[in-house]
Amino acid sequence: MTSTTIHQRDRTVPNTEQERESAERDACPECGGRLVGDDEHAETTCAECGLVVEADAIDHGPEWRTFDAAERDSKSRVGAPTTKMMHDKGLSSSIGWQDRDAYGNSLGSRQREKMQRLRTWDERFRTRNSKERNLKQALGEIDRMASALGLPKNVRETASVIYRRALKEDLLPGRSIEGVATASLYAAARQTGVPRSLDEVASVSRIDGMEFKRTYRYIVRELGLEVKPADPVQYLNRFESEVDLGAETKRRAHELLSTAQKAGVTSGKSPIGLAAAALYAAALLEDEDLTQDAVSEISGVSTVTIRNRYHDLLAAADETQALPSNVSIDGATA
DNA sequence: ATGGTTTTTACTGCGTC
């Protein structure tokens, strides 16, 4: 990640001192007059007739503005420059440093001391407010996403605890508030045993998936969070509630899952895939009307994975002869 | 950075309604 691409758009506009001088010596194509470089407006103009030879050649804006669309959408992604150094974007007033009153007269020593105290407190309040506002926004965001995902209150609380820790440990600078908020929520959901997949969380977040995963890993590492691999059963429960199935089918699905877990064929496999496969396999055994495509739809797992996993599940079930021996699994064993 | 594992994508053939 070098920054080489940022400034090398058009080298006809002078960057260095020498280049600018040479540019000034060039002649205007219109009237032959002297050309003048204007850094402020990124233009090269003719001193005689005012013709603008080069306009908007170089973006003089701060480079942290221009990386991708998501950044432009949410100003809050600008980490250190605005949120830390200029948390209020320079909008709030502050107490000046000169010991002068509004008319420019200098203050007496008593007044000077008073102003000094006020300055101290003014500074304290302002930085404090910024952190609080920051936190408030993050918590609001967490709340919004949590309700969109139908997550219970304790998850939000866990998420906010995680977020506060991140804030305390100075993990925020350089990262977006929303990114950390999203990551906190995802981690909290998993820790509290109500997992949502990365995709699901990403879909209700304002930040893109890549960024989300990156910040998630980051805060898990930095905070030393303990996040155990998600339990497939949790996913299974949720998938079951999204389709209309008989009670026996659901029982079966759980059974398949637990025998497979005991058989040890589940380690390393994605919990979501296992849950989806268990659901499909159970429906198959119970002659329910449930296609692989449907399961894939609600679980976000490809049909290929469902096939592979459900073969594993049935094989495991066969070996542990957990199936009642008189039940025929027509065709499913092949 | 690299290699091994898992998942996805894309394409195929088969049987059925």
Place this chain on the structure above:
DNA sequence: GACGCGGTAAAAACCAT
């Protein structure tokens, strides 16, 4: 002929080293 299902190869994503 569309649909559900199954298999495969190659690409992509993920993870630990």
